[in-house]
Amino acid sequence: MMKLLVKSSLMVAMLGLAACSQAGLGGSGAGGMNGAGAMGGNFDPASPEYFNQTIGDRVFFAVDQSTLSAEAAATLDQQATWLLNNPSYTAIIEGHADEQGTREYNLALGARRAASAQEYLISRGVAPNRLSTISYGKERPIEICSNEACYSRNRRAVTVIAAGAGV
Amino acid sequence: MKAQLNNLFRGLGLCAALGLVALPVGAQSAGGPLRIEITEGVIEPLPFALPVFIADSPDMADAAQDITRVIAADLRGTGLFREIPAEAHISTITSFDSPVQFADWQAINAQALITGSVGRTSDGQMVVRFRLFDVFSQLPLGDGLQFVATPETWRRMAHRVADQVYSRITGESGYFDTRVAFINEEGPKNARLKRLALMDYDGANVQYLTDSSAIVLAPRFSPDGRSLLYTSYESGTPRIYQMDIASVTHRPLADLPGTMTFAPRYSPDGRRVVFSVERGGNSDIYMLDLISGGQTRLTEAPSIETAPSFSPDGNQVVFESDRSGNQQLYIMPATGGQAQRISRGSGRYGTPVWSPRGDYIAFTKQEAGRFHIGVMRVDGSEERLLTASFLDEGPTWAPNGRVVMFTRETAGTNGAPALYSVDISGRNLQRVATPGMASDPAWSPLLQ
CATH class of the missing domain: 3.40.50.10070 (TolB, N-terminal domain)
Structure with missing residues (x-):
């Protein structure tokens, strides 16, 4: 995985978008920006930045749930389209939980969320060998307050784009 | 050393x-x-x-x-x-x-x-x-x-x-000549560095067994006190490793299936390991025979099955499952098969650990936004909550079965985990001395 990330960061530099190169490259989504279209459409549509910022690299879940909301499905539809249009990339889908749960249960729950996003992308035509999953449980919150405003941002699946053909 | x-x-x-x-x-x-x-x-x-x-x-x-x-x-x-x-x-x-x-x-x-x-x-x-x-x-x-x-x-x-x-x-055996394995934590809440560490039960003689290059979680002692099982991200995804304490060397537990392997625990005779395997988002419980290398799948359900712990005689396994809709505790034969739910109260129950004496099961309970460490009889009766806080979890038994140690984490942006211990009567809640932030304690048997 580290290897893929290194490659990915090289790719970003190559595309001359180093200013935003931290986005999505944190390995856990924890260091990245919140995807949801924060910076509008200034990116090359074929770039990981477009994926991260314009489409949105993450979807959110209700407490204890791994089912996809309509909003999450819409984001994943666009992610699938991007992945289909940019076949030189693979993706690692990270599943995360909020801190309101026991450690091992949250690992399992994060895996469920990552798999839920993965299955959806596969159902939209993305080759399974381009997608892998990893659960971080509650180990890598992106928001660190202890209330629902933060928890709702931490219950997430983040699609981390990496360079390279499928495995 | x-x-x-x-x-x-x-x-x-x-x-x-x-x-x-x-x-x-x-x-x-x-x-x-x-x-x-x-x-x-x-x-x-x-x-x-x-x-x-x-x-x-x-x-x-x-x-x-x-x-x-x-x-x-x-x-x-x-x-x-x-x-x-x-x-x-x-x-x-x-x-x-x-x-x-x-x-x-x-x-x-x-x-x-x-x-x-x-x-x-x-x-x-x-x-x-x-x-x-x-x-x-x-x-x-x-x-x-x-x-x-x-x-x-x-x-x-x-x-x-x-x-x-x-x-x-x-008239009970003591628990002072023991050690505690735990996770030492450093850094901000969204970028914690975690190291596997070991200390005397009273916080003396701290020794670090891993560096902080990979997230490590939830160590568990072997019954002879010589090795630890724990989960590490060192290969990229969470997998179970075995650490030999004397030589401070570790290796993957075995060639295990699945995307993620976690929640390991030794059998009381040290010959088997029970653990969770996640595949395609679904977690089930498996058994590894350390002598033959054979693996057996003990549960097969679309729900989350994890946190298995053996009975002292090695014949049964208590675990948590959300098959009913949320986390509850179940007991099944150590060979798999029909599981009996034992948790009956309101709220959610996780991380069951069988007392070394066999009389109680310690657990984490989550109810109405609070976390508790509790104990119950093996049949689920006499539930007793020992603690209450924003986040208490993961009890581990002193070898005499009279005291449990657990993780307590405080709330908020500066929230930090620490180790605490409490009697099974609920008395004598104490913070355990650690060099810094600490979580996931595992109490050793009495040293040889």
């Missing part, structure tokens, strides 16, 4: 009795006044006097002070004993073998008196001797004992003295 420790302690054995005691009354006096029933409500801690151990030579004076201090801290830390301060002592112990002036100790209401000495053999070994007296019956409680080991193991000798005192007075 660790292998050395074991060797050094070989000579320690369980204590060459000195035969110094005039009346080796031993267990007979256990029914007398000097007795604490841990299961009963202890209203008043038992007062003890522990004069500084006699140094057999001037160069042992510091060691004698240190050893006495550790013994006293062990006993006080149980909440079952109260130390009578040295300033209140009337008598002075000037020699390990001189007769005890019981009236002087009765006068200050000491019920137990512990005397001892610290010396050195001609080949440089440290010798710790002690006696325990029941002040009111004016009798020794058990034989005087002697420990011989290298000077650097002085803390272990002190813990062993305290274990003897605890055990003779309570």
Whole structure:
């Protein structure tokens, strides 16, 4: 995985978008920006930045749930389209939980969320060998307050784009 | 270092009795006044006097002070004993073998008196001797004992003295000569660095077993105390590793299936490991036979099955599952098969751990936005919540099954985890000394 990330960061530099190169490259989504279209459409549509910022690299879940909301499905539809249009990339889908749960249960729950996003992308035509999953449980919150405003941002699946053909 | 420790302690054995005691009354006096029933409500801690151990030579004076201090801290830390301060002592112990002036100790209401000495053999070994007296019956409680080991193991000798005192007075085995594996944490909440660490149960002698390059979680001791199972992200995804403590070397537990493997725990005989395997988002419980290498899948359900823990006889496994809609506790045969739900209260139950005595199951309970550590009987009855806080989780048993240690995390952006311990009665909640933030404690068996 580290290897893929290194490659990915090289790719970003190559595309001359180093200013935003931290986005999505944190390995856990924890260091990245919140995807949801924060910076509008200034990116090359074929770039990981477009994926991260314009489409949105993450979807959110209700407490204890791994089912996809309509909003999450819409984001994943666009992610699938991007992945289909940019076949030189693979993706690692990270599943995360909020801190309101026991450690091992949250690992399992994060895996469920990552798999839920993965299955959806596969159902939209993305080759399974381009997608892998990893659960971080509650180990890598992106928001660190202890209330629902933060928890709702931490219950997430983040699609981390990496360079390279499928495995 | 660790292998050395074991060797050094070989000579320690369980204590060459000195035969110094005039009346080796031993267990007979256990029914007398000097007795604490841990299961009963202890209203008043038992007062003890522990004069500084006699140094057999001037160069042992510091060691004698240190050893006495550790013994006293062990006993006080149980909440079952109260130390009578040295300033209140009337008598002075000037020699390990001189007769005890019981009236002087009765006068200050000491019920137990512990005397001892610290010396050195001609080949440089440290010798710790002690006696325990029941002040009111004016009798020794058990034989005087002697420990011989290298000077650097002085803390272990002190813990062993305290274990003897605890055990003779309570009738339970002690838990002071033990270690705790845990996760040392550093850094901000959204970028925590985690290291596998080991320390004495009282926070001394901290040793780090991994660096912080990969997230590590939830260590568990082997029954012989020599190795740890834990989950690490070092390969990129969470997998189970086995750490040999003496050599500080680790390797993947086995060639296990699945995307993620986690929540490992040894069987009481150390021959099997039960753990969770996640594949395609679904987590189930598997068994690995460490002798044959064979793997058996114990659960097959679309729900989350994790946190398995063996019964002390190795025949059953308690685990958590959300098959009913949220986390609850179940018991199944260690070969798999029909599982019985045992948790019945409201709220969610996770991280069940079978007591080494077999009488209770400790768990984490989550209800109405609060977390609790609790215990229940094996059939789910007599549920008792021992703690309540923003986030308590992951109990681990002291080897005598009377105390649990767990992680307590505070809320908010500066929230931090720490280790706490509490009696299974719910008394004596204490923070455990750690060098910094700490989580996921695992209590070792009594050291050999």
